[in-house]
Amino acid sequence: MNRVKPKTLPGFMELLPEDQILFNKMCDTIKNVYERFGFVPIDTPVLEYSEILLAKAGGETEKQIYRFSKGDNDISLRFDLTVPLARYTAEHYDQLIFPFKRYQISKVYRGERPQKGRFREFYQCDIDIIGNEKLDTIYEAEVPAVIYTVFRELDIGKFTIRINNRKILNGFFETLHTDVDVSEILRIIDKIDKIGIESMKKELLHLNIQEEEVMKILNFIQIQGSTQDVLDALQNLNGGETLKQGIKELCDVIQNLKKFGVDDAYYKIDLTIARGLDYYTGTVYETILDEYPKLGSICSGGRYDNLSEYYTDKVLPGVGISIGLTRLFSKLKEMGILQRKEKSLIKVLVIPFDEMRKSYALEVIKELRKAGIASDIYLQDRGFKQKLKYANRIGVPYVVILGEDEENKNEVTLKNMETGEQDSICLSKLLQMFMSEK
RNA sequence: GCGAGAUUGGUGAAGUGGUUAACACGGUGGAUUGUGGUUCCAUUAUUCAAGGGUUCGAUUCCCUUAUCUCGCCCCA
Numbered sequence: 001m002n003r004v005k006p007k008t009l010p011g012f013m014e015l016l017p018e019d020q021i022l023f024n025k026m027c028d029t030i031k032n033v034y035e036r037f038g039f040v041p042i043d044t045p046v047l048e049y050s051e052i053l054l055a056k057a058g059g060e061t062e063k064q065i066y067r068f069s070k071g072d073n074d075i076s077l078r079f080d081l082t083v084p085l086a087r088y089t090a091e092h093y094d095q096l097i098f099p100f101k102r103y104q105i106s107k108v109y110r111g112e113r114p115q116k117g118r119f120r121e122f123y124q125c126d127i128d129i130i131g132n133e134k135l136d137t138i139y140e141a142e143v144p145a146v147i148y149t150v151f152r153e154l155d156i157g158k159f160t161i162r163i164n165n166r167k168i169l170n171g172f173f174e175t176l177h178t179d180v181d182v183s184e185i186l187r188i189i190d191k192i193d194k195i196g197i198e199s200m201k202k203e204l205l206h207l208n209i210q211e212e213e214v215m216k217i218l219n220f221i222q223i224q225g226s227t228q229d230v231l232d233a234l235q236n237l238n239g240g241e242t243l244k245q246g247i248k249e250l251c252d253v254i255q256n257l258k259k260f261g262v263d264d265a266y267y268k269i270d271l272t273i274a275r276g277l278d279y280y281t282g283t284v285y286e287t288i289l290d291e292y293p294k295l296g297s298i299c300s301g302g303r304y305d306n307l308s309e310y311y312t313d314k315v316l317p318g319v320g321i322s323i324g325l326t327r328l329f330s331k332l333k334e335m336g337i338l339q340r341k342e343k344s345l346i347k348v349l350v351i352p353f354d355e356m357r358k359s360y361a362l363e364v365i366k367e368l369r370k371a372g373i374a375s376d377i378y379l380q381d382r383g384f385k386q387k388l389k390y391a392n393r394i395g396v397p398y399v400v401i402l403g404e405d406e407e408n409k410n411e412v413t414l415k416n417m418e419t420g421e422q423d424s425i426c427l428s429k430l431l432q433m434f435m436s437e438k
Numbered sequence: 439g440c441g442a443g444a445u446u447g448g449u450g451a452a453g454u455g456g457u458u459a460a461c462a463c464g465g466u467g468g469a470u471u472g473u474g475g476u477u478c479c480a481u482u483a484u485u486c487a488a489g490g491g492u493u494c495g496a497u498u499c500c501c502u503u504a505u506c507u508c509g510c511c512c513c514a
Contacts, residue, residue: 063439063512064513080514108514110514112511112513113439113509113511114507115507116507117514118514296513296514297513297514298514299514300513323514324513324514384471384474385471385474387474388475390474392474392475401472401473405472413472415473417474420475422473
């Protein structure tokens with residue numbers, strides 16, 4: 001036999017059941033909050049025509065996309081959920097109800113070099129709110145309100161939603177005397193947390209920006225303090241319409257955040273947030289865990305003016321955000337923030353003592369399941385010790401033992417696996433106990 | 439795409455130019471067949487990524503290839 005060594009592709013996360021249970025719980029929490037805020041679910045194909053995904057033709061995207069042909073079709077794996085959403089919205093425009101609030105939790109694929117905390121297959125948990133021609137700016141505050149609720153409920157420690165506005169950045173850079181492309185500068189500014197202010201200064205000078213202008217940039221992005229301090233400082237800046245507009249939007253968002261009930265300890269204005277994706281045109285967000293800033297952004301997004309411009313004439317402004325769940329989960333695991341271990345989801349395991357007891361045991365499990373109690377039955381013919389050992393390993397809290405005595409008396413023995421206590425009771429009492437516990 | 443390092447069983451790993459490759463975890467079986475998580479015993483890699491070379495002899499030295507990890511780029 002020529003055996004193939006079992007192995008998974010690098011950059012593809014695979015979990016053991018106990019971790020998968022944890023992962024799914026996080027997923028459920030996120031989904032639950034999304035739905036509570038009125039987002040409807042959609043699902044799009046993993047594969048799309050390459051021309052759809054590459055319509056925008058950003059250089060990086062093309063390099064990282066998984067692309068292949070099958071017959072005459074040029075096909076690619078989706079690398080995010082926003083581009084498929086753009087296509088979806090354009091394609092089903094006439095059947096959608098706007099503002100269209102949808103969420104999607106799905107896997108995406110990026111063919112890049114895997115590294116720590118970067119995956120080639122990972123889950124994104126997206127929400128977007130898309131308007132038909134117009135979208136009120138108050139939605140730019142609702143999105144962080146959703147994120148605030150999600151991370152509060154995930155209970156993974158104190159976090160900060162950092163907020164900025166691309167119009168402020170663009171408006172500010174208009175006032176500079178330089179030919180350098182704004183996106184070049186933004187890219188460097190975005191890296192400040194990673195490389196520090198000195199390296200950033202060097203890189204800016206390296207772009208042939210005058211020292212005087214570089215100092216202006218540094219002074220600008222170092223505007224800090226309380227939300228009110230930053231807003232005041234911004235009001236004092238000289239600039240054109242774009243800057244003014246950006247500042248107004250930022251003020252609105254901050255005010256509305258309060259109305260949505262977001263605790264002001266959980267967000268702050270951060271002028272260094274730029275976001276690489278160039279489709280953002282207004283408010284942008286990034287979220288970090290306060291205790292683990294090195295982890296980087298666990299969730300980011302922003303406002304865009306025209307989602308589907310490559311697919312339709314309709315103007316569809318929107319705002320959205322995405323949680324990179326796979327990375328978040330793997331980091332949280334690595335740092336030991338997630339611990340609760342459950343190897344199994346069942347409440348009770350039914351163990352027939354011997355072969356003769358199987359039909360009685362099946363009778364009992366049928367009733368448990370009918371009553372909606374998550375339960376399982378051990379059906380392998382092995383020693384009784386082995387059966388209990390199995391129960392112990394899967395971590396089930398209760399075991400129901402069925403032997404000759406029990407069957408004769410029409411009872412069951414319920415054993416608490418933690419304390420070791422056990423008691424013989426009748427079936428209806430057993431059902432009652434678990435039903436009331438639910 | 440560029441740069442650096444690694445590659446020993448199911449996992450974490452120690453190790454050496456020379457007859458049987460530590461140790462730990464995990465797995466399996468057992469310690470008077472109606473009671474598990476502890477303990478004890480047994481067992482668990484003819485083989486050190488693949489191919490070639492040096493050598494009496496290589497898992498250990500050299501070369502090539504492959505793979506992986508970590509940076510850069512970019513990003514969740």
